[in-house]
Amino acid sequence: MTTITGQLSAAPEHIARRPNLLRQMWMSRADYLYVLPAIVVMLVVIAYPIYYTIDLSFFKTPPGLQLRDKIFIGTENYSAILSSSVFWKVTLNTVIWTLASTLIAFVLGFGAALALHRDFAGRAILRAVLIIPWVISAVAASYIWKWIYHSDFGVLGAVMVQLGFLDRQPNFIDNVNSVLPSLIVVNIWREFPFAMIMLMAGLQTVPEQLLRAAKVDGASTWQRFWHVTFPHLRGVSTVTILLLAVANFNSFIIPWIMTGGGPSNASHIWITHIYELAFGRQRWGVAAAYSVLLFIIMMVLGYFYVRALSGNESKEHGA
Amino acid sequence: MSKYPLGRALVRGAFVSALAVSMMSTTVLGQSVDLSQWSPEYVRSIAGTETYNTAEQCGAVTPLDYEGKLTFWYQGVFEGDPDLLRQYYKDFFEAFRATYPNIDLQEQALTYNDLLDKFRTALLGNAGPMVVRLQILGGVEFASKGYLQELSPEDVGWKTEDFWPGAMKSVMWEGKAYGVPTNNETMAFIWNADIFERAGLDPERPPATWDEVVEYSKTIHDKLGIAGYGLVARKNAGNTPYRFMPQLWAYGGGVFDEADPNPTYGEVRLDSPESIRALQASYDMYVRDQSVPVSALTNQQADNQPLFLGGQVAMMISHPSDYNVMLDLQAKATGADKETAQTVIDNMRYGLIPTGPDGRRAVVFGGSNIHILNPEYVEGGEVDEAAAKAMVCFWTSPEWSLKMAYAGSNPGNLNGFKTEWMKERLENIKFLDVTTSMLPYGVPFPTLPETPEIMNIIIPDMLQNALTGAMTVEEAAADAAQKVRDVTDGGGL
Numbered sequence A: 001m002t003t004i005t006g007q008l009s010a011a012p013e014h015i016a017r018r019p020n021l022l023r024q025m026w027m028s029r030a031d032y033l034y035v036l037p038a039i040v041v042m043l044v045v046i047a048y049p050i051y052y053t054i055d056l057s058f059f060k061t062p063p064g065l066q067l068r069d070k071i072f073i074g075t076e077n078y079s080a081i082l083s084s085s086v087f088w089k090v091t092l093n094t095v096i097w098t099l100a101s102t103l104i105a106f107v108l109g110f111g112a113a114l115a116l117h118r119d120f121a122g123r124a125i126l127r128a129v130l131i132i133p134w135v136i137s138a139v140a141a142s143y144i145w146k147w148i149y150h151s152d153f154g155v156l157g158a159v160m161v162q163l164g165f166l167d168r169q170p171n172f173i174d175n176v177n178s179v180l181p182s183l184i185v186v187n188i189w190r191e192f193p194f195a196m197i198m199l200m201a202g203l204q205t206v207p208e209q210l211l212r213a214a215k216v217d218g219a220s221t222w223q224r225f226w227h228v229t230f231p232h233l234r235g236v237s238t239v240t241i242l243l244l245a246v247a248n249f250n251s252f253i254i255p256w257i258m259t260g261g262g263p264s265n266a267s268h269i270w271i272t273h274i275y276e277l278a279f280g281r282q283r284w285g286v287a288a289a290y291s292v293l294l295f296i297i298m299m300v301l302g303y304f305y306v307r308a309l310s311g312n313e314s315k316e317h318g319a
Numbered sequence B: 001m002s003k004y005p006l007g008r009a010l011v012r013g014a015f016v017s018a019l020a021v022s023m024m025s026t027t028v029l030g031q032s033v034d035l036s037q038w039s040p041e042y043v044r045s046i047a048g049t050e051t052y053n054t055a056e057q058c059g060a061v062t063p064l065d066y067e068g069k070l071t072f073w074y075q076g077v078f079e080g081d082p083d084l085l086r087q088y089y090k091d092f093f094e095a096f097r098a099t100y101p102n103i104d105l106q107e108q109a110l111t112y113n114d115l116l117d118k119f120r121t122a123l124l125g126n127a128g129p130m131v132v133r134l135q136i137l138g139g140v141e142f143a144s145k146g147y148l149q150e151l152s153p154e155d156v157g158w159k160t161e162d163f164w165p166g167a168m169k170s171v172m173w174e175g176k177a178y179g180v181p182t183n184n185e186t187m188a189f190i191w192n193a194d195i196f197e198r199a200g201l202d203p204e205r206p207p208a209t210w211d212e213v214v215e216y217s218k219t220i221h222d223k224l225g226i227a228g229y230g231l232v233a234r235k236n237a238g239n240t241p242y243r244f245m246p247q248l249w250a251y252g253g254g255v256f257d258e259a260d261p262n263p264t265y266g267e268v269r270l271d272s273p274e275s276i277r278a279l280q281a282s283y284d285m286y287v288r289d290q291s292v293p294v295s296a297l298t299n300q301q302a303d304n305q306p307l308f309l310g311g312q313v314a315m316m317i318s319h320p321s322d323y324n325v326m327l328d329l330q331a332k333a334t335g336a337d338k339e340t341a342q343t344v345i346d347n348m349r350y351g352l353i354p355t356g357p358d359g360r361r362a363v364v365f366g367g368s369n370i371h372i373l374n375p376e377y378v379e380g381g382e383v384d385e386a387a388a389k390a391m392v393c394f395w396t397s398p399e400w401s402l403k404m405a406y407a408g409s410n411p412g413n414l415n416g417f418k419t420e421w422m423k424e425r426l427e428n429i430k431f432l433d434v435t436t437s438m439l440p441y442g443v444p445f446p447t448l449p450e451t452p453e454i455m456n457i458i459i460p461d462m463l464q465n466a467l468t469g470a471m472t473v474e475e476a477a478a479d480a481a482q483k484v485r486d487v488t489d490g491g492g493l
Helices: A002-027 A029-056 A076-082 A085-117 A123-135 A138-149 A155-162 A179-204 A208-216 A221-249 A253-258 A270-280 A284-318 B006-030 B040-046 B054-059 B083-099 B112-124 B139-144 B165-169 B193-198 B210-224 B239-250 B273-288 B301-309 B321-332 B335-346 B385-395 B398-403 B414-418 B420-428 B432-441 B451-467 B473-488
Strands: B068-075 B103-110 B131-135 B180-185 B188-192 B227-229 B313-318 B348-351 B366-372
Touching: A002 A029, A029 A284, A076 A284, A085 A123, A085 A179, A085 A221, A085 A270, A123 A179, A138 A155, A138 A179, A138 A253, A179 A221, A179 A253, A208 A221, A221 A284, A253 A270, A270 A284, A270 B112, A270 B451, B040 B414, B040 B420, B040 B432, B054 B083, B054 B385, B054 B398, B068 B112, B068 B385, B083 B103, B083 B321, B083 B385, B083 B398, B103 B112, B103 B385, B112 B131, B131 B385, B139 B366, B139 B451, B165 B180, B180 B432, B188 B193, B188 B432, B193 B210, B193 B335, B210 B227, B210 B273, B210 B313, B239 B273, B239 B301, B239 B313, B239 B451, B273 B451, B273 B473, B301 B313, B301 B321, B301 B335, B313 B321, B321 B335, B321 B348, B335 B348, B348 B432, B366 B385, B385 B398, B398 B414, B398 B420, B414 B420, B420 B432, B451 B473
Parallel strands: B068 B103, B068 B131, B227 B313
Antiparallel strands: B131 B366, B180 B366, B188 B313, B188 B348
16 A cells, blocks of 8 residues: 555656756756767767667678678577677687786786885886886787797797796797687786776875774784775776776787787687678678677676766765 | 609699690780790790880870879788888889879878778778779679779770789689789799708708608708798788698699689589698698797798798798898898898798699789779779879889889789899899799689688688697688688678
8 A cells, every 4th residue: 555655646756857857958958059069979979880780780791792782681690699609719718808807907906006005215116117018009019929929939938948947938829728818918917007007096095094093993904904995995996997897808909919819719809809700701790790799798897887986976975 | 764653744744734724824825925935034035125115105094294183002011021122112102203293192001911901991981092902812802892993904005915814813803804913923932951951951952742841841840940841820811821722722622623724613622632631731740740830820921031031940932022031131130140141041042832742833823903993982982083094004014013023023014024124133033033933833812702701711710720729630621611611602600
């Protein structure tokens, strides 16, 4: 009974809100006009490509036909993708790539941020040095690492042999088992400075008086970190992890330049595979279907990102 | 007693004759260069016998005072090319602008591996250039889709007979021509005589067959601990099919019947016993003997060049221009590296590409073609026909088709062989005789829209699947054959 009453009493409120909303929009029409150009641009450069990609994903695009002569095949591209062994291999690679790169880069960045938060001689220089991998061009870094890893004459392998760790030059990127971990190392090297910067900024917001108070109360270093510092970094950590995850899902340069997705698809991740399907093999329809699936995943991540941001804001305002 | 069995010699003779006939086709009688006499001696005998005036000849196609605008994309020089070629490219555009001062030329150079992708993308947005110079395997794909205008040598003042018949095949789609060949080349076999000697091999005798390449590679690796043969198996790189297809054809295999005199491309042969044998040879070198660079799966030829110069690779397949590349690289080396490089250059030898077990010798008939686009796919929706033809005429002239192919290729216009610059080239470019001798063995890539995908993705995938152990040799060949069937049927992932 209570429920029914509640619903009945809620309905008029809901109906009554609609005119208010429209009236409010009308009263704020000038504001909408101000943002209209931006909305139009967004529709053209984001909404239309999304619509077109979804539309294209239902068509077959053989190499001998122009795109305008594409053939409607319904959801065949999706079923072909999901039944393809390459898809599952590439998906597994993508999950490993994203999770490993994101988590390890975050942990290393966290450690570096904590270390550099303390005041010591040479801190500024060290901070600048650690940022270098992030500011260096990804293309240049990929070529450099390709030679560092070179399976015949790579510097890294040569040093390992010289130091007696190995008998012969290790095979980093020409082996199906070691290529993905090797590329992940390069990606982590590129990304951990980003996590470090984000978390260093977060550390600035931890109230010094709280840390001092905890110390006066006899809290150990670990207890101060766990009960004071870490809770303050939860918001920035969530955002950092989400941004890293999104960037890693969309990674292209490192695997494409270093291995082209090989050997034997062992380092193909979604983006490189989509690129190859579209631009190397002209399977525009299949590539579009892949992109739609990736888009859905990115939207889910985006939802959590927005939620994390909103949570931070409400905490700041609510506190 | 004869050194070689009579049957083998007959098969070899028949195959070479068939290939030569295929290359020369029915136009041989009308050609200004007699391809039936093709030999290094014949090439030397015609070099420097004619003079041509490019401005005058192209002026008859497009008046020299013509005012217009032209956008042009081309496969330009890249890191693996010699400095000499860079200079010729620079000279070409200066000469064009001097000859046609009123044509506003906007040219853009792209590397071999980027050009097709970028061109395809531009066409999707109707933002292509007016004229494009594409690698030989690209033209049919775009002609079949209607992107290119019909264009024959006659449209720009030349005769079809002035071009290699095999090259003309590469611009034909459904009986019509859609481009003009700019340059055509065949690669050769390169070896380091010093390494051969140190490994106990005859330094002046290259391997005669692909089976011998496998043996030599193992011998060199076992004795000296360096790579024998410079295998290349990178994906999405043109270098891979250019090096594997000669091996595949020599063993009697093929993607289709493209090595036959009159190919129909009806039957997929990648999983034939002959093709499997060719793939097995690569497997034997990479996996069984470990006698080739481990980095072969990520290497391109540009990566092999410094390895060869450093004395770490004994044999490879490449252009005559690799000799000039070695000279350029050596000039940049310092200290002991410079001496090592000089030793390699002094011991660099060129020979014919090895044959298969029954004497088949084959090489990719490579090169590039120049095309004019249909206006609807061009940025702005218009093609300046006169300016476009001026560019096509200029590049395919005897003078510039020779100069632009000075170090790494051969003139698409056969009259280029008669120019004074060809005579000069024969004196300056070492080993040119060997690569021109390989021309009659050239096999054009299949003239199908699917060829770029087959050559740049399916063939390297097959190699990588076998060499990494992801599949057995037989499985990799069967997988690749099925992919080709799927692609040509319009399906497949």
